[in-house]
Amino acid sequence: MKLAPLFLLCLAALPAPAAVNFRTQLWPLLAKNCVDCHRAPHKDPSGKLVEPKGRLRLDGAALILKGGSEGDAVVAGDPDKSSLYQRILLPPDHEDVMPPKGKGKMFSFDDSELLKQWIIEGASFGDWKGLDDGPPAALKKPAPKAADPLSAGATAAPEAAKEAVRQLGALVTPVMADSPLLRVEWISGASQITDLQIDLLAPLAGSLAELDLSDTKITDAALASIAKLPRLTWLNLNNTAVSDAGVAHLKTLTNLSYLNLHSTNVSDAALTSLAPLRKLRQVYLWKTRVTPSQAATFAKSIPDLKVTID
Ligand code: HEC
Structure with missing residues (x-):
């Protein structure tokens, strides 16, 4: 041969x-x-x-x-x-x-x-559009009827509620052009954010889909409030003090597809709490106490789930 x-x-x-x-x-x-x-x-x-x-x-x-x-x-x-x-x-x-x-x-x-x-690779943005200048107001087309139920049922967040979150130093942007769904993240000053400020996100519950709390000072208590943001699909808790007790709250977030727990205090017990989240596709567990064997078992328990542990 x-x-x-x-x-x-x-x-x-x-x-x-x-x-x-x-x-x-x-x-x-x-x-x-x-x-x-x-x-x-x-x-x-x-x-x-x-x-x-x-x-x-x-x-x-x-x-x-x-x-x-x-x-x-x-x-x-x-x-x-x-x-x-x-x-x-x-x-x-x-x-x-x-x-x-x-x-x-x-x-x-x-x-x-x-x-x-x-x-x-060609500088492709994939499905990310971010903001644009937009066509002149008169030419603006009505927002396309979103196929996914998440945007379809979303309610536009009250301006005052968005402004209150911006006052905390957050960037509040639509996840895609013309989408009612919002993304909240901190460009700077994340370390000033504690559990106290997280309640200001509650009025955005009808539209908040992506939330980046990495490097903030939140604890498990904040996750009880975050569990009441049912449209979340993307949640970054990298480098925060959250632990298994906090993650236990997240089982209500059934739309979640991305969860970053890198550099947190979670262990194998957190994976049990995440088991009902069938839409999870990416979970980051680097620098946690989760054991590689449990991470592997967890990855296999949800179709198409990718778990990164190192
Ligand atoms: C503190 C403010 C500040 C930050 C933060 C900043 N920039 Fe700038 N940037 C400027 C200023 C001022 C200019 C214009 C002066 C110059 O050309 O150097 C500029 C110009 C530029 C230009 C040239 C644009 C043009 O066509 O003239 C590029 C590209 C750029 N920045 C990229 C970046 C990137 C990438 C980052 C993040 C890593 C960044 N900037 C962060 C202030 C900033």
């Missing part, structure tokens, strides 16, 4: 490496480190209008592709021509480095590699 064809067959059977997912892997990095300065014109606390820096907005797919005052920020397939990538690579004291010197945390090596890989 010839060896070469067999070898080729084996190669063909290898799964292709997963493409970088903008929504889950890159957007959180941009939201945290860049969007504060590169977002829609807004008023600062003194009432002064603040324009996006370098006329570049990074809070929407179309806006990222539009580029800034120096032209393209992203050239699909070409990291060398993509200033978005080039600027984060500059030495920390370079005058053009992003975020500017002393104005935020630089991308780690792994994160910059991720951004580079995403550009090489």
